[in-house]
Amino acid sequence: MSKYYVNKFLYTVDRDPRWVARYKEDPARALADWEKDVGIWLNDVEKTSWVSFTDEERQALINQDYVWLFENGAHFFLSLTLFVAVFEEDYTREHGPLSFQREFARKLDHWLGKDYPSVAL
Amino acid sequence: MAELTAVLASTHHPFYLKATTAPPEERIPQADEWKRKVEAYRETLTAAEPDILVMVGADHFHQFFLDNYPTFMIGKQNKYDATFYNEEREFGIPKYVLEGDVAFSNFMHQGLLDRGFDFSFSHELKIDHSIICPIITVRPDADLPVVPIYTNIFAPPLPSPKRFWDLGRAIRQVIDEYPTDKNIAAIGTGHLSLELGGPRQFGEHGPDPEFDRQAIEWLSTGNIDAILENVTHESMSGAGNATHGFMDLILMMGIAGPENADYVDQLDLYHTREMFMTWYPNKNGRQAAAAEQSAAVSGGTAGPVTAKVGVTA
Numbered sequence: 001m002s003k004y005y006v007n008k009f010l011y012t013v014d015r016d017p018r019w020v021a022r023y024k025e026d027p028a029r030a031l032a033d034w035e036k037d038v039g040i041w042l043n044d045v046e047k048t049s050w051v052s053f054t055d056e057e058r059q060a061l062i063n064q065d066y067v068w069l070f071e072n073g074a075h076f077f078l079s080l081t082l083f084v085a086v087f088e089e090d091y092t093r094e095h096g097p098l099s100f101q102r103e104f105a106r107k108l109d110h111w112l113g114k115d116y117p118s119v120a121l
Numbered sequence: 122m123a124e125l126t127a128v129l130a131s132t133h134h135p136f137y138l139k140a141t142t143a144p145p146e147e148r149i150p151q152a153d154e155w156k157r158k159v160e161a162y163r164e165t166l167t168a169a170e171p172d173i174l175v176m177v178g179a180d181h182f183h184q185f186f187l188d189n190y191p192t193f194m195i196g197k198q199n200k201y202d203a204t205f206y207n208e209e210r211e212f213g214i215p216k217y218v219l220e221g222d223v224a225f226s227n228f229m230h231q232g233l234l235d236r237g238f239d240f241s242f243s244h245e246l247k248i249d250h251s252i253i254c255p256i257i258t259v260r261p262d263a264d265l266p267v268v269p270i271y272t273n274i275f276a277p278p279l280p281s282p283k284r285f286w287d288l289g290r291a292i293r294q295v296i297d298e299y300p301t302d303k304n305i306a307a308i309g310t311g312h313l314s315l316e317l318g319g320p321r322q323f324g325e326h327g328p329d330p331e332f333d334r335q336a337i338e339w340l341s342t343g344n345i346d347a348i349l350e351n352v353t354h355e356s357m358s359g360a361g362n363a364t365h366g367f368m369d370l371i372l373m374m375g376i377a378g379p380e381n382a383d384y385v386d387q388l389d390l391y392h393t394r395e396m397f398m399t400w401y402p403n404k405n406g407r408q409a410a411a412a413e414q415s416a417a418v419s420g421g422t423a424g425p426v427t428a429k430v431g432v433t434a
Binding site (some may be wrong): 004007008011014015016017066070075076077078079080081084085098101102104105106108109110111112115116118119120121 | 181182183186187188205206207210211275276277278317318319320321322323324358362363391
């Protein structure tokens with residue numbers, strides 16, 4: 001599990017409209033490109049040599065599986081804001097305002113009354 | 122010496138602007154009441170006649186990330202850009218450029234170091250909605266210089282509630298010692314119970330209305346002992362996974378001191394409860410009148426409240 005790297009994906013995609021569009025359009029290709037172009041980037045010159053996803057993490061991000069991400073300790077704010085960017089517009093058109101956010105909550109309702117997985121690294 | 126003329130502690134709800142400027146047919150039912158309450162709250166700041174704003178917030182992974190996340194940080198610039206792309210996208214919050222006050226930032230930074238708070242600092246800080254939301258609500262002209270202070274309520278491990286209180290007390294001492302004829306107001310935002318990205322988000326009410334009522338009593342009565350007895354990282358998690366923003370409200374109470382608040386209002390909304398609280402450390406006639414007048418308009422109180430809804434403490 002490399003929670004840090006999963007969070008880095010959510011953070012760097014969410015803050016850039018070009019990456020949000022690519023992740024919405026074709027998650028698998030966006031993820032592969034991100035790992036090559038952004039994931040190991042420390043600054044213009046320096047790279048981080050040791051960061052990578054597990055297969056499960058890669059699959060969860062390709063599947064835009066925010067339930068798995070919650071259950072494995074991805075940061076709740078990053079996950080919420082990115083998946084709102086990916087899904088909200090279509091949900092609002094089809095089902096009305098906040099319908100995506102409420103479905104997101106419903107899919108996690110088996111956690112009600114329990115301690116949530118920690119977002120600490 | 123400087124005069125601290127007001128301390129404002131409130132929740133920040135990034136959807137306020139969108140909710141109250143949408144076409145009438147798209148507004149939520151509480152939009153008009155929400156606007157009335159915010160505008161009444163604004164008057165409690167106006168009556169303090171501030172010249173400089175010390176503003177407390179928390180970066181929500183906009184500029185700072187887990188590669189380098191400051192626990193406590195101060196901005197030290199002449200100007201601050203504000204509002205990130207993803208805040209414009211999600212909340213419809215516009216961009217701003219706020220004036221800074223470098224001399225006061227420097228004085229604050231040194232004063233906090235001298236009191237054992239080893240702050241991180243930034244000379245290229247961009248401000249996010251934790252500070253722009255209160256600009257929109259209580260100083261929409263954005264015409265005053267700011268000294269921004271950020272805390273970590275977001276990326277564990279977090280400082281303790283007591284540390285936030287102690288930091289508020291230290292900020293108060295530094296403000297009181299600042300050699301200026303200007304009036305200073307301290308404005309900070311945080312949260313009551315709040316859930317983000319979890320099963321209790323975006324419900325009909327905040328995730329823990331009982332915590333909210335109790336928290337408003339504790340804050341408005343200056344009851345730091347009850348807070349330190351009852352509020353832990355674990356208890357805040359129990360009230361909602363993002364409730365730790367309550368610690369910034371504890372910090373603001375630390376600036377005011379263990380005193381009764383002079384103005385308290387609240388609004389039960391979907392997703393979260395809004396809270397609007399003001400202390401006047403040296404309350405004058407204009408401020409007392411403003412608190413009474415705002416309370417009459419908003420339905421709030423010109424003084425503390427108990428956890429029993431609508432009862433004056």
